[in-house]
Amino acid sequence: MSDTVVVGLDVGGTSTRATALTLTGERLGTGRAGGGNPTSHGAEKAATELLKALRGALADVDPTRVAAGTIGLAGAARLLAEPAGRQAFDQAWRDAGLRCPYDVHGDALVAYASGTASPDGTVLIAGTGAIAARVCALRLDRVADGHGWLLGDAGSGFWLGREAVRRLLADLDSGRAPGPLAVAVLTELLGSAEVSARPRDTVDRLIQAVTRRPPVELARLAPLVVAAALDDEPVAAGLIDEAAAHLAESATRIRPPGAVSPVVLGGGLLTGDTPLATAVRAEVGRRWPDAWVFSAGDGAAAAAWLAALSLPEVTDPAALHALLVPPTA
Amino acid sequence: MSDTVVVGLDVGGTSTRATALTLTGERLGTGRAGGGNPTSHGAEKAATELLKALRGALADVDPTRVAAGTIGLAGAARLLAEPAGRQAFDQAWRDAGLRCPYDVHGDALVAYASGTASPDGTVLIAGTGAIAARVCALRLDRVADGHGWLLGDAGSGFWLGREAVRRLLADLDSGRAPGPLAVAVLTELLGSAEVSARPRDTVDRLIQAVTRRPPVELARLAPLVVAAALDDEPVAAGLIDEAAAHLAESATRIRPPGAVSPVVLGGGLLTGDTPLATAVRAEVGRRWPDAWVFSAGDGAAAAAWLAALSLPEVTDPAALHALLVPPTA
Numbered sequence: 001m002s003d004t005v006v007v008g009l010d011v012g013g014t015s016t017r018a019t020a021l022t023l024t025g026e027r028l029g030t031g032r033a034g035g036g037n038p039t040s041h042g043a044e045k046a047a048t049e050l051l052k053a054l055r056g057a058l059a060d061v062d063p064t065r066v067a068a069g070t071i072g073l074a075g076a077a078r079l080l081a082e083p084a085g086r087q088a089f090d091q092a093w094r095d096a097g098l099r100c101p102y103d104v105h106g107d108a109l110v111a112y113a114s115g116t117a118s119p120d121g122t123v124l125i126a127g128t129g130a131i132a133a134r135v136c137a138l139r140l141d142r143v144a145d146g147h148g149w150l151l152g153d154a155g156s157g158f159w160l161g162r163e164a165v166r167r168l169l170a171d172l173d174s175g176r177a178p179g180p181l182a183v184a185v186l187t188e189l190l191g192s193a194e195v196s197a198r199p200r201d202t203v204d205r206l207i208q209a210v211t212r213r214p215p216v217e218l219a220r221l222a223p224l225v226v227a228a229a230l231d232d233e234p235v236a237a238g239l240i241d242e243a244a245a246h247l248a249e250s251a252t253r254i255r256p257p258g259a260v261s262p263v264v265l266g267g268g269l270l271t272g273d274t275p276l277a278t279a280v281r282a283e284v285g286r287r288w289p290d291a292w293v294f295s296a297g298d299g300a301a302a303a304a305w306l307a308a309l310s311l312p313e314v315t316d317p318a319a320l321h322a323l324l325v326p327p328t329a
Numbered sequence: 330m331s332d333t334v335v336v337g338l339d340v341g342g343t344s345t346r347a348t349a350l351t352l353t354g355e356r357l358g359t360g361r362a363g364g365g366n367p368t369s370h371g372a373e374k375a376a377t378e379l380l381k382a383l384r385g386a387l388a389d390v391d392p393t394r395v396a397a398g399t400i401g402l403a404g405a406a407r408l409l410a411e412p413a414g415r416q417a418f419d420q421a422w423r424d425a426g427l428r429c430p431y432d433v434h435g436d437a438l439v440a441y442a443s444g445t446a447s448p449d450g451t452v453l454i455a456g457t458g459a460i461a462a463r464v465c466a467l468r469l470d471r472v473a474d475g476h477g478w479l480l481g482d483a484g485s486g487f488w489l490g491r492e493a494v495r496r497l498l499a500d501l502d503s504g505r506a507p508g509p510l511a512v513a514v515l516t517e518l519l520g521s522a523e524v525s526a527r528p529r530d531t532v533d534r535l536i537q538a539v540t541r542r543p544p545v546e547l548a549r550l551a552p553l554v555v556a557a558a559l560d561d562e563p564v565a566a567g568l569i570d571e572a573a574a575h576l577a578e579s580a581t582r583i584r585p586p587g588a589v590s591p592v593v594l595g596g597g598l599l600t601g602d603t604p605l606a607t608a609v610r611a612e613v614g615r616r617w618p619d620a621w622v623f624s625a626g627d628g629a630a631a632a633a634w635l636a637a638l639s640l641p642e643v644t645d646p647a648a649l650h651a652l653l654v655p656p657t658a
Contacts, residue, residue, distance in 0.1 A: 151495055
């Protein structure tokens with residue numbers, strides 16, 4: 001059984017990670033490459049990064065030993081719907097020397113599986129966008145939000161960035177002196193925290209600075225909110241609490257009251273010990289007091305675990321999860 | 330004194346209106362033309378519509394009798410800042426046969442003056458966008474919101490339309506049957522109120538329908554919210570109350586607690602006996618119980634009144650307002 005190798009890939013918008021593991025949990029190799037999300041980069045580019053990451057993971061592995069593989073990526077359904085995308089991925093898979101089949105899953109399912117082996121539960125993700133999904137028998141079932149910045153993504157990095165600017169604009173409208181978060185946002189957007197003698201001039205310059213770029217780039221201000229919240233800045237702390245309430249509300253759309261299945265928190269704003277993760281854990285604890293909450297971990301390892309579940313020799317998925325996927329908080 | 334004629338123009342995004350009045354309140358002529366806002370249509374187009382409206386108002390008037398004129402338009406400051414814009418307006422003014430000077434004021438000031446003769450007060454406008462402004466000595470002083478759809482316009486037509494779609498998406502996420510407002514929004518956006526067997530497919534189609542158009546066009550859904558609120562539809566009624574709270578909050582940024590000066594409500598969503606006007610009057614009454622609240626009225630007449638204030642023979646502005654500007658609720 002230790003001869004059997006599985007491969008997992010976690011394809012994100014900014015990086016692609018691959019890992020090759022034996023069923024005893026031995027890590028034979030890992031690979032990294034640039035962003036490979038076919039939605040944002042095109043299938044050809046995505047397949048190129050996929051192959052690069054795969055070659056890194058398989059540098060010291062005979063690829064014919066690999067028995068199964070899984071690719072987790074955002075927009076998985078769209079990739080599978082387009083023959084050209086599927087063909088580009090097939091080609092990369094063959095070029096890496098792999099002879100086994102592979103599955104493609106949504107990144108939300110892979111994030112979920114990186115936090116728990118439970119077949120049923122909820123995954124809540126906040127990065128640039130925000131989405132909640134119900135997982136049943138390790139398949140994505142119903143989804144809430146993920147509606148994009150114009151209509152949704154409540155509690156996401158975009159949302160935090162936009163709200164930080166809105167609070168700053170309200171301060172300027174009211175003639176209040178900007179607080180620490182407002183000063184950080186002013187400095188980031190205008191290069192200086194100075195407010196014009198007519199504050200409306202600063203308002204106009206801020207609006208121009210924001211509208212010059214694609215709206216989704218407001219998400220780049222989210223780290224300022226997180227940093228300020230870590231310093232107990234009151235406006236930032238309030239925004240983090242509001243964002244957590246929005247995320248928990250999205251989860252309630254697809255998670256029944258009293259549910260005890262696990263909740264996995266993923267995405268850049270919720271993975272690990274972040275202020276938003278702490279606030280979301282509190283919200284989840286209030287609504288589902290008997291549920292375990294886990295942080296998403298190694299997505300590539302979770303994808304490898306999902307791949308292994310298709311093998312006949314795997315009889316105890318939870319035990320295998322403990323071997324393959326590094327534990328998280 | 331009755332020989333003296335003043336001219337007023339109210340230049341909006343979709344229509345331009347002009348009126349010629351004597352100082353005794355005799356209406357000598359009115360003119361209408363297409364949208365003339367130089368921000369959205371270009372100064373040349375705006376000046377063409379301006380001239381057309383002026384010619385209508387002056388059809389039966391010797392233009393040399395006109396002693397003063399005022400143009401109210403959105404983005405007035407921008408027009409004055411650009412020589413080409415000012416020149417195009419100067420040319421239209423001369424082409425109409427007018428020899429007197431003219432002033433340009435923001436549309437918010439003209440809306441204010443269409444509701445009251447008081448030199449100091451607050452104007453609150455909700456149409457596609459939303460803005461509140463303090464008026465001091467019949468000049469726009471401090472402004473709140475008007476930040477545009479991405480960062481502000483809280484409580485505006487855009488805001489109502491976007492929130493109506495967001496409530497519908499939340500229903501679909503949750504598996505709830507759409508209520509009357511949600512059905513109206515579904516029908517408007519997708520041509521049918523039918524929800525797919527997988528509600529997520531309807532979610533995706535709604536998002537596509539919205540994102541195919543410029544975001545600001547979400548404001549076209551606002552009349553659905555208003556109509557549903559008139560039928561006491563609970564979601565619509567809740568959105569109207571939320572919008573009113575946002576608008577009142579914007580006003581608090583520029584209006585001190587306990588202020589007793591008048592508040593004028595303008596814009597398509599607040600002019601007259603609309604559900605949002607009723608809700609805003611309630612909010613204003615709670616915050617400023619001693620203030621009169623007026624509805625904006627005839628902007629062109631108000632512009633003519635503002636023009637007349639520059640004439641030496643005008644000694645009682647309030648009495649002249651009563652003669653020139655038709656009263657509103």
